[in-house]
Amino acid sequence: MSAHAVSPQISFDESLIRKYDQSGPRYTSYPTADRFHNGFTEKDYRQALMARREKPEPLSVYVHIPFCNTICYYCACNKIITKDHGRSAKYIRYLAREMDIVCGLLEPRDVRSLKQLHWGGGTPTFLSSEEMTALMEHLKNYFTLTEDAEVSVEVDPRKVDAETVALLGRLGFNRISVGVQDFNLEVQKAINRIQSEEETLMVIHAARANGFISVNTDLIYGLPKQTIDGFAETLDRVISVSPDRIALYNYAHVPHMAKPQRRIALEDVPGPEEKLQILALAIEKLGSAGYIYIGMDHFAKPDDELARAQREGTLHRNFQGYTTHADCDLLAFGISGIGKVGATYVQSVKTLDDYYGALDMRKLPVLRGYVLDSDDIVRRAVIQQLMCQFELFPAKVERQWGLVFDDYFATEKALLPPLAEDGLIDLLPDRIRVTDRGRLLVRTVAMLFDKHLREAEVRGKYSKVI
Ligand code: SF4
Numbered sequence: 429m430s431a432h433a434v435s436p437q438i439s440f441d442e443s444l445i446r447k448y449d450q451s452g453p454r455y456t457s458y459p460t461a462d463r464f465h466n467g468f469t470e471k472d473y474r475q476a477l478m479a480r481r482e483k484p485e486p487l488s489v490y491v492h493i494p495f496c497n498t499i500c501y502y503c504a505c506n507k508i509i510t511k512d513h514g515r516s517a518k519y520i521r522y523l524a525r526e527m528d529i530v531c532g533l534l535e536p537r538d539v540r541s542l543k544q545l546h547w548g549g550g551t552p553t554f555l556s557s558e559e560m561t562a563l564m565e566h567l568k569n570y571f572t573l574t575e576d577a578e579v580s581v582e583v584d585p586r587k588v589d590a591e592t593v594a595l596l597g598r599l600g601f602n603r604i605s606v607g608v609q610d611f612n613l614e615v616q617k618a619i620n621r622i623q624s625e626e627e628t629l630m631v632i633h634a635a636r637a638n639g640f641i642s643v644n645t646d647l648i649y650g651l652p653k654q655t656i657d658g659f660a661e662t663l664d665r666v667i668s669v670s671p672d673r674i675a676l677y678n679y680a681h682v683p684h685m686a687k688p689q690r691r692i693a694l695e696d697v698p699g700p701e702e703k704l705q706i707l708a709l710a711i712e713k714l715g716s717a718g719y720i721y722i723g724m725d726h727f728a729k730p731d732d733e734l735a736r737a738q739r740e741g742t743l744h745r746n747f748q749g750y751t752t753h754a755d756c757d758l759l760a761f762g763i764s765g766i767g768k769v770g771a772t773y774v775q776s777v778k779t780l781d782d783y784y785g786a787l788d789m790r791k792l793p794v795l796r797g798y799v800l801d802s803d804d805i806v807r808r809a810v811i812q813q814l815m816c817q818f819e820l821f822p823a824k825v826e827r828q829w830g831l832v833f834d835d836y837f838a839t840e841k842a843l844l845p846p847l848a849e850d851g852l853i854d855l856l857p858d859r860i861r862v863t864d865r866g867r868l869l870v871r872t873v874a875m876l877f878d879k880h881l882r883e884a885e886v887r888g889k890y891s892k893v894i
Contacts, residue, residue: 429758433531433567435549435869436508437580437720437721437864437867438523438711438715438721438864439549439864439865439870440499440707440708440711440712441851441865442704442708444850444851444852444866444869445868445869446704447503447850448850448852448869449701450872450874451477452872453639453871453878453881454724454870455724455745455811455812455815455874456745456746456747456748456749456768457746457747457768457773457796457798457808457876458804458807458808458811458812459773459804459808459878459879459880460624460841460878460881461766461773461775461833463798463880464718464773464796464797464798465796465797465798466597466795467671467798468772468774468797468798468799469793469794469797469864470521470786470791470794471771472532472573472772472774472794472797472799473769473772473774473794474773474792475536475793475796476738476770476772476774477530477533478879479768479769479770480535480757480769480770481534481768482533482536484534484535484540484758485755485756485757485770486537486541486543486753486755486757486758487540487541487543487544487545487571487756487757487758488540488542488544488545488546488746488751488753488756488757488758488759488760489542489544489545489546489547489567489571489758489759489760490546490548490747490748490758490759490760490762490765490766490767490886491545491546491547491563491567491760491761491762491765492548492549492550492763492764493517493519493547493548493549493550493551493552493554493555493761493762494505494506494507494508494519494549494550494764494780495507495508495509495510495519495549495550495555495797496508496509496510496517496549496551496584497509497510497511497551497552497586497587498552498620498621499620499688500609500619500620500621500688501610501618501619501620501621501652501688501689501692502609502619502648502652502679502686502688502689502692503686503687504549504685504686504689504892506548506550506763506764507549507550507551511570511626515780516554516555516556517559517764518784519780520555520559520562520563520566520788522783522784523563523566523761523762524566525787525790526761526762526787526792526793527566527567527569527570527761527801529572529787529790529791529792529793530759531570531571533656536560536691540550540570540571540572540798541571541572541573542571542572542573542574542577543574543576543577543578543755544579544751544756545567545571545577545578545580546562546571546578546579546580546582546748547579547580547581547582547646548582548748550698551582551584552581552582552583552586552588552591553581553582553583553584553587553592553637555586555802556700557592558593559718560595560596560599561595561599564599564600564805571602575659577596577600578602578603578743578751578753579601579604580601580602580603580604580605580642580754581596581599581601581603582605582606583596583603583604583605583606583607583714584607584780585606585607585608585627585628585631586621586622586627586629588627588631589630590630590634591638592636593631593634593635593638594637594638595885596638597635597638597640598638599637599642602640602641602642603640603641603642603643603644603780604635604640604643604644605643605644605645605646605675605803606631606632606635606643606644606645606646606671607623607645608623608628608645608646608647608662608666609621609623609646609647609648609651610648610654610658610659610662611625611645611661611662611665612627612653612654612658612661612662612668614650614653614658614839615651615653615654615658615721616649617653618652618653618692618693618696619651619692619874620691621767621846625665625828629669630720632645632671633669636808638780639782641672642672642673642733643671643672643673644671644672644673644674644675644734645666645671645673645674645675646665646677647662647666647674647675647676647677647710648676648677648679648783648855649676649677649678649703649707650678650679650680650681650697650698650703650706651679651697651698652692652693652697652698653696654698654706655665655698655702656702656705656706656709659706659709659710660713660831662686663709663710663713663714667713667714667717670729672728672729673722673726673727673728673729673732673734674714674719674726674727674728675725675726675727676707676710676725676726676727677725678707679696679697681697686881690840694873711868714727715765717815718730718798720732720738721867722738722743722750723733723750723751723815723818723867723870724749724817724870724871725737725747725749726744726749726750733752734750734752735752737752738750738816739745739818741817743817744812744815744816745812745815745816745827746758746768747760747768748764748766750816753782757770758883760774760775760776761776761891762776762783762792762804763776763777763778763780763782763783764776764777764778764795769815770800771799771800771804771805772797772798772800773797773798773800773816774794774796774797775792775794775795775796775797776793776795777794777795778795781794792815795814803879806818806825806829806831807877807879808829809825809829809876810825810837810877811874813825814860814862814870814873814874814877815870815874817869818859818861818862818867819859819861819862820860821858821859822834822858822859822860823858839882840877843876844860844876847866847873847876851863851866852865852866852869852872852873853866853873860873864871
């Protein structure tokens with residue numbers, strides 16, 4: 429395969445990908461979560477929350493529902509596999525308790541307006557209808573959703589009927605993310621996730637019938653037993669129902685880090701060559717079907733709000749991926765959730781016992797966190813620009829942060845010319861621009877500006893770029 433354009437804004441260049449296919453972070457935050465430390469305590473989080481009284485940024489809320497009915501072998505998320513639905517009822521009571529403590533530290537209710545709410549997991553639809561209703565009531569008790577709020581939920585079609593989707597609509601959800609991965613039965617058997625096309629399409633149709641503004645589907649390439657022809661069929665079928673967004677994730681086989689992956693036979697996983705061909709095919713098909721490359725695994729229709737935000741320069745990136753909401757503080761509720769308040773990041777404890785134990789003492793369930801210094805804040809803005817807009821204007825950085833770009837980033841500037849020679853970036857008089865060929869590798873460019881990464885040489889920890 430040679431370099432060939434497949435859409436006006438992204439092209440697949442096999443040799444470039446091979447050269448730069450190194451491990452790297454995904455930059456849903458900067459600094460990345462591996463920088464968080466236990467020296468950041470509950471007291472620090474309380475202080476950050478109280479500091480919001482002086483400067484109440486708009487709010488976004490993430491709720492983590494960790495439960496799943498069965499295990500998907502590829503999964504590296506923090507989840508609890510159980511058939512015992514009694515466990516979620518208790519969890520919801522404690523979520524309310526956590527909201528009570530957090531909101532007790534915030535400014536009065538009338539300014540606590542929520543621009544964005546997301547339920548993720550695990551499997552949010554593990555909850556019964558009553559539990560979903562109760563959880564939304566708790567949230568509405570503490571927060572006020574703005575008129576244009578983005579209210580989204582991750583749905584596993586295997587456990588959902590049309591009535592549940594209708595309920596989600598009535599509860600106020602207007603965006604839905606549907607896990608598909610691959611429609612091929614052999615792949616589904618190999619990952620222990622049997623999910624018929626009918627049940628998936630039913631959820632998508634029900635979402636549209638119930639007024640959801642945006643439908644996202646998640647696909648994964650590189651899964652065991654996946655073939656080029658089989659994945660081509662999955663892509664055709666997904667494209668035929670015209671989701672507003674398609675996320676195409678890379679399966680990284682790291683059984684030493686993700687225990688469930690030990691159930692996947694290495695010989696069933698496509699080799700690097702085949703995997704690249706599957707990716708090339710996916711990009712070609714999505715481009716031909718009119719999808720725009722947003723960045724880092726995400727494609728959207730040109731009229732989708734993410735694509736519009738990218739065109740208008742207002743696209744942002746947070747722990748949930750790309751978003752149109754700039755500079756929101758993000759409050760995370762539930763185990764392992766990661767939030768951002770002012771110049772701090774905070775992550776919650778990872779087990780139910782720790783979570784319940786902390787809340788029983790009316791303590792916030794903080795596991796670790798991080799306070800950004802002024803250099804982190806500048807670099808966060810630079811990396812955000814690259815990840816979301818694929819270009820960086822030094823003059824803008826100088827104006828915004830009162831620095832001389834060439835001096836401040838002298839080390840980074842010296843590293844840029846080889847990337848330009850390879851065609852990953854263009855060094856233009858007024859900007860650094862990631863080329864169409866470089867877009868799939870944008871995090872390679874972002875990594876140059878990551879001081880922590882450079883200092884710590886922790887590349888071995890991350891999944892491959894592609
Ligand atoms: S992929 Fe989703 S449904 Fe499957 S085990 Fe992981 S969190 Fe649960």
